[in-house]
Amino acid sequence: MTYYEKYIADSTLKFFLKNFRALMNFGEINNLIKKTSGINNFFSSQQEATELSKKIREHLSIVSEPDRREYGDFQTNKDLALQVTEYALLKRNDIEFILEPTCGKGNFILAAINQSKSLKKIVGVEIYLPYVWETKFKLLAYYLTNDDIPKPEIDIIHGNAFEFSYQELAKSTKHLKTLVIGNPPWVTNSELGSIDSNNLPEKSNFKKHSGLEAITGKGNFDIGESISLKMLKCFENHDGIFAFLIKNSVVKNLIHDQKRNGFRISESEKLNIDSKKEFNVSVNACLFLTYLNKKPDFTCKEFDFYNRKYITTFGWFKDKFVYSVKDYDQGSTIEGKSIFTWRSGVKHDCSKVMELERINGHFRNDFGQEINLEKNLVYGLLKSSDLKGDQMNTYRKSIIITQKRIGQDTKYIQDKLPLTYQYLKSNKKCFDMRKSSIYKDKPDFSIFGIGDYSFAKYKVAISGLYKSTHFTLVCPEDCKPIMLDDTCYFIGFDQLKIAQIAHYLVNSELVQKFLKSIIFLDSKRPINKDILMRIDFEKAFESSDFENAKTKIDDLKIEDWEKFGQMVRHSVSEQMTLF
Ligand SMILES: C[S@@+](CC[C@H](N)C(=O)[O-])C[C@H]1O[C@@H](n2cnc3c(N)ncnc32)[C@H](O)[C@@H]1O
Known part of the structure; x- marks a missing residue:
């Protein structure tokens, strides 16, 4: 108990000095504190009370602050705690019971007792x-200076949120109007599990259980999500509110899994906060607020926390999990299965050797070496960051494409392309150092994400990494197709007009609305193959008209338009896998 001295405010010190003798009898001092502040069992043993009396006598100095990050620990600043509590109490001003399952330094509890007089x-x-200790001392100081206000019964418990019996607590508090509030740790169990033991809380179980894996039985798991689930499970039948500061990804999961969990929650809100400003971290986070003890619903309204501006309503709609219910209502006419197979581009994990710049008629690799190669295997290359604008046939970098399909024997390079072979061979150790198991037991200089589709002349492409849903038409350079890297997705065509129509359709208002309604832009890879495969080209085609397409595509003939129509109507159950 060497750490609590620093939390003792002057008024608290005066209180203990006045009641110094009572510290010799922890029952007596606990009764006195309970009468003054409502806090139960302030000292859990005589030893703790005696230690404090010694410290007070010795006028001990303040101990240093531990590194909060090592506890998955981002304490909510007082101002934010006040604003969050104010918002929650605005929704329900008759709250009687407040629970903070990972209360830290107690800022939410302090904010709540400051703003509510109905607490029991x-x-x-x-x-x-x-x-x-910090929380207990802050509370004691609060009630010592505000001795005329009603005192709720308070328990600040040293415990592990995963072991504490919230079920019992839920039973004994069922009759009270409840606010479960807080900010659980924004870390994953594996991150916590790897914390050096010296930095673990004294009585923590994380080390013993080697992370929460043993407790949850799952792999990597967000602690905030697991505490939220536990709270919802125990308190869903309480009349009240749940209000947690959590990562956006956790809210997305909670609403997604609500379909399966069916918690008695409704009118959920996600209010985005600026975590850089509030916590000095770059994590997308928010206040998640929901009403308890309601008929379950499955959507969540998103707002800006600071100006309460409405952003979207996401969640389950028409049996799909969508980012914008409103846009999906209109865009869902496009929902289906793409007749064209969306592919990601070439993967090689050897950019220093495989990617080249063209300088004065010859090539230079990433090591800065100037090299002479046959042109046969060298293609233009576009990456996610290059995909700008409507149409492209230029590129910054080139790439050596060693295979036409996955696993193809590469001996032909030695026989037919001696300069290329010499170059690859002299850099073989870079290929051999590739860690991914996909290259194991494969021919020398193997690449992935390659097939007939890679050599389609025209490609309708999009970046998987950026937030834009705009598609670029990639055209060949001197009849040679341009390749895309594995951060891009594309469909390929051999005829320009057909590619142009596909490009026109995916950029049409309806398809764009559909995509924006299903893409969660703050995901790591917002645009992926699963999303793109949901574009039904037949439906997109039927919703468009030739006259409008003609204004966007030069020299578009009705025959081309109809040909495309036949193509997407033809054998809708069978996808076109050729390109
Ligand atoms: C993000 S901080 C928030 C603290 C406080 N709720 C606030 O908003 O200021 C998370 C807190 O959870 C505590 N914590 C981490 N794991 C815990 C567990 N298993 N049981 C209880 N508390 C835990 C940390 O020590 C830290 O104080």
Whole structure:
């Protein structure tokens, strides 16, 4: 108990000095504190009370602050805690019971008692003992200076949120109007599990259980999500509100899994906060607020926390999980199965050797070596960051394409292209150093993401990494197809007009609306093959008209338009896998 001295405000110190003798009897001092502040069992043993009396006598100095990051620990600043609590209490101003399952330094509890006079009971649980003391002392100081206000019963418990019996607590508080509030750790179990033991809270179980894997039985798991689930499970039948600051990804998962969990929650809100400003971290996070004890619903309204501007309503709609219910309502006419197979581009994991720049008629690799090669295997290359604008046939970099299909024997290079072979051979160690198991037992200089489709002349392409849903038409350079890297997705065509129509359709208002309604832009890879495969080209074609297409595509003939129509109507159950 060497850490709590620093939390003792002057008024608290005066209180203990006045009641110094009572510290010799922890029952007596606990009763006194309970009368003054409502806090139960302030000291859990005589030893703790005696230690404090010694410290007070010795006027001990303040101990240093531990590194909060090592506890998955981002304490909510007072101002944000006040704003969040104010918002929650605005929704329900008759809250009687407040629970903070990972209460840290207690800022939410303090914010709540400051703003509500209807509270009867408060429970805070925290794994890190110094924070438990800090919260208790702050509360004591609060009630010592505000001795005329009603005092709820308060328990600040040193415990592990995963072991604490919330089920029991839920039973004994069922009759109270409840606010479950807080900010659980924004870390994954594996991150916590790897924390050096010296930095673990004294009584933590993380180390013993080698992360939460043992507890949850799952692999990598966000602690905030698992605490949220536990709270919803225990308190869904309480009359009240749940309000947590959590990662956006956790809210997305909670609403997604609501279909399966069917928690008695409704009118959920996600209010985006600026985590850089509030916590000095670059994680997309928000306040997730939902009403408890309601008929379950499956959507969530998204707002800006600071100006309450409405952004979207996401969640389950027409049996699909969508980012914008409104846009999907219109765009869903496009939902189906793409007749064209969307592919990702070439993967080689050897950019220093395989990617080249063209300088004065010859090539230079990423090591800065100037090299002379036959042109046969060298193609233009576009990456996600290159895909700008409507149409492209230029590129910054070139790439050596060693195979036409996955696993193709590469001996032909030695026989037919001696300069290329010499270059690849002299850099073989770079290929051999590739870690991914996909290259194991494959021919020398193997690449992936390659097939007939890679050699289609025209490609309708999009970046998988960026937030834009605009598609670029990639045309060949001197009849030679341009390749895309594995951060891009594309469909390929051999005829320009057909490619132009596909390009026109995917950029049409309806398809764009559809894509924007299903893409969660703050995901790591917002645009992926699964999303693109949901574009039904037949439906997109039927919703468009030739006259409009003609204004966008030069020299478009009705025969081309009809040919495309036949193509997408033809054998809709069988996808076109040739390109
Ligand atoms: C993100 S901080 C937030 C603290 C506080 N709720 C606030 O908003 O200021 C998360 C807190 O959870 C605590 N914590 C981490 N794992 C815990 C567990 N298993 N049980 C209880 N508390 C835990 C950390 O020590 C830290 O104080």
